[in-house]
Amino acid sequence: MSVTGERSMGNYAKRRVRVGLVIGSGGIKCTAAVGLLKVLKREQIPIDIAVGCSGGAIYSALIALGEDPAVTEARTLVLWKDLFTKLHYRSLARALVPMVLGYHEQVGLVDDRRVWSAMQSLFGEQTFADTKIPLLVATTDFRTGDKVVLESGRIADAVRASIAIPMLLRAWEVNGQLLVDGGASNPLPIDIAIREGCDIILAMGFESHMNANVTSLVNAIGRTSTIVTNHLLRSTFAFYSVAHHAEVLPFMPALDRRIGITETQHIPYLIEQGERAAEEQLPYLKRLLAASQGDPS
Amino acid sequence: MSGSGVALVIGSGGVKCAAAIGLQRCLDAEQIGVDLVVGCSGGAVYAAAMALGHDAATAADVTTRLWTREVTARPDRAALLRMLFPRLLGFTERFGLRDDTLIMDRLQQAFGDATFADCRIPLFITATDFHTGEQVTINEGKIVDAVRASIAVPFAFAPWEVNGKVCVDGFLSDPLPVGVAIREGGHVIVAMGFESPYQEKITSGGRFAFQLSSIMTNNLLKASFAFHGLAHHSEVLAVVPRFSQRIRLFDTAKVPLIINEGEAAMREQLPYLRRLLKATTGTYPKPSPAT
Amino acid sequence: MQVTIVQHDHVTVVAVAGSIDALTADSLVASLNDELIAGRVRLVADFGAVEYTSSAGLRVLLATLKEARQRGGDLRLAEIRPNVRHVLELSGFTSILKCYADVDSAVASFPR
Numbered sequence: 001m002s003v004t005g006e007r008s009m010g011n012y013a014k015r016r017v018r019v020g021l022v023i024g025s026g027g028i029k030c031t032a033a034v035g036l037l038k039v040l041k042r043e044q045i046p047i048d049i050a051v052g053c054s055g056g057a058i059y060s061a062l063i064a065l066g067e068d069p070a071v072t073e074a075r076t077l078v079l080w081k082d083l084f085t086k087l088h089y090r091s092l093a094r095a096l097v098p099m100v101l102g103y104h105e106q107v108g109l110v111d112d113r114r115v116w117s118a119m120q121s122l123f124g125e126q127t128f129a130d131t132k133i134p135l136l137v138a139t140t141d142f143r144t145g146d147k148v149v150l151e152s153g154r155i156a157d158a159v160r161a162s163i164a165i166p167m168l169l170r171a172w173e174v175n176g177q178l179l180v181d182g183g184a185s186n187p188l189p190i191d192i193a194i195r196e197g198c199d200i201i202l203a204m205g206f207e208s209h210m211n212a213n214v215t216s217l218v219n220a221i222g223r224t225s226t227i228v229t230n231h232l233l234r235s236t237f238a239f240y241s242v243a244h245h246a247e248v249l250p251f252m253p254a255l256d257r258r259i260g261i262t263e264t265q266h267i268p269y270l271i272e273q274g275e276r277a278a279e280e281q282l283p284y285l286k287r288l289l290a291a292s293q294g295d296p297s
Numbered sequence: 298m299s300g301s302g303v304a305l306v307i308g309s310g311g312v313k314c315a316a317a318i319g320l321q322r323c324l325d326a327e328q329i330g331v332d333l334v335v336g337c338s339g340g341a342v343y344a345a346a347m348a349l350g351h352d353a354a355t356a357a358d359v360t361t362r363l364w365t366r367e368v369t370a371r372p373d374r375a376a377l378l379r380m381l382f383p384r385l386l387g388f389t390e391r392f393g394l395r396d397d398t399l400i401m402d403r404l405q406q407a408f409g410d411a412t413f414a415d416c417r418i419p420l421f422i423t424a425t426d427f428h429t430g431e432q433v434t435i436n437e438g439k440i441v442d443a444v445r446a447s448i449a450v451p452f453a454f455a456p457w458e459v460n461g462k463v464c465v466d467g468f469l470s471d472p473l474p475v476g477v478a479i480r481e482g483g484h485v486i487v488a489m490g491f492e493s494p495y496q497e498k499i500t501s502g503g504r505f506a507f508q509l510s511s512i513m514t515n516n517l518l519k520a521s522f523a524f525h526g527l528a529h530h531s532e533v534l535a536v537v538p539r540f541s542q543r544i545r546l547f548d549t550a551k552v553p554l555i556i557n558e559g560e561a562a563m564r565e566q567l568p569y570l571r572r573l574l575k576a577t578t579g580t581y582p583k584p585s586p587a588t
Numbered sequence: 589m590q591v592t593i594v595q596h597d598h599v600t601v602v603a604v605a606g607s608i609d610a611l612t613a614d615s616l617v618a619s620l621n622d623e624l625i626a627g628r629v630r631l632v633a634d635f636g637a638v639e640y641t642s643s644a645g646l647r648v649l650l651a652t653l654k655e656a657r658q659r660g661g662d663l664r665l666a667e668i669r670p671n672v673r674h675v676l677e678l679s680g681f682t683s684i685l686k687c688y689a690d691v692d693s694a695v696a697s698f699p700r
Contacts, residue, residue: 142508145515166509224451230430234677234678235517239680242643247610248642476684525684
């Protein structure tokens, strides 16, 4: 016990700890979560709550529904090919010539219909009530900038809203709110897991790489957006981890290359790096779980 | 840093940052000293003015001459062409759509050749390193260079090099850099920050981009402030003026209103601030000699 | 996790080895607090042999940082390994306290 009364473990040594899994935004890098899920299954680490944001929501939802990570791995390659590779030409035109074709809040360069059918093939008509463990999905209200957490209704709607990356996918309306990418307000929503009473939080997040050379306006915009996103990730992580007793284990795969959202050929590498990140934190995680169960190992 | 006053942090907010003049007026009237000042983006202008010892009237004058439409009206035509034909004409990261000669003139008029060494109290100005994305804290060299770097709004003004780093607007890394005040030894911290406005209607790609930018930087502002508030050993007082009308980027006609709102917002916090300073002065003793 | 304390003229250097996490942080903080209570409030934490830190570990360290500052001193860090530095950056620590490449610079940073 310190002079200020701060204790590192809190009082939870006396009861079973609640473990939360949070998978944050990161576009195609979220496929690294498959590696983490495989390791968790192998080590039989129990997860009590799943929280997802943006691309991460896909994997949080699948684990909440009880899908075997091996099945998820097989699906993943096909899934990402479908999600972001087809452009929606009318939207593209609208983005370039707003005054002629009429600008719309709901603009998106990617073909919506394929994304929606991907959502349906993943989740069908399943709702949050069908999950084996509680699932919570982070989104952003595009009009007010507020964080909006979805925990009921159709899973396909919630995930579709959460991955609505501005400019790529159009916003999605749920219960009268126009929702977009959760990453715009809260890229790694560990606050949600804290609110749900988690003691140990496994947080898989992704920092964006800076693009190497700024040689066009698009690059410059990308660079600026990356800078702010990374700071938003850090400041939210810093605040949530200092504000509460929960132990937060960050799983941030080390990537040696910048990976664009359509570069599906890197998925095996991403999954491998996800596994590596999991293996690195595993010893400490197991010690933590053992200690909380009163096992002096 | 030893002192019985406050550490002041003025965040980004364009012309709204003039509210800091009102805040300064209030503290002056109450004879509460400012021991250290940190400024980011628009806030850097006022932080510098305060650190150099300019009074409120001079600072107000600087504002009205700085935040005019003309300052960003002149497009940099060469830059415009480079944006459209990047490969042909060579687009570089030192890109800005606006000609910055006018703003440099105005900054020069305001600060001349003054350097950080000329400041009466420690001054820290923040910018963002465009290569690494990290926050850059500037506290030496010419004030004009530091302020120009801090207000290098992406795409509007070209980045500015300071101490070998290509810098852009400080707000990208943290719109309200309370961390700097903490790190530099501030005790009671007064922080004045501003949220970016949300769009009423999104009718163009530009507005869409602004909306997205506001969403992200407002969330960054809040999370960063929350973290620093928790991490600090003493109080961080948020002074947030309530503007009854919408203030647009160049509403210099509203400067008197802005200044008054700043003063009112500080006045509201005064009773608590006085109690705080009274209670804490004398509780930061010089450490005892090593035994 | 091991802690070694060396007194310099006006600064106390606390060298830490191993992992600073939820399971070990309490003993680190106990050592640091002993120094604070004895009036030795200018602390440098030598992280050269720290292999791992977690948010719970850092949280407890933060409590000590605040306590040192409230007593007129400070806690500064030296020789941080890259992986640990990454966690410190993620957790906002590099924004609120001073970090140095080596212990000597950290010690010299305190005014005499």
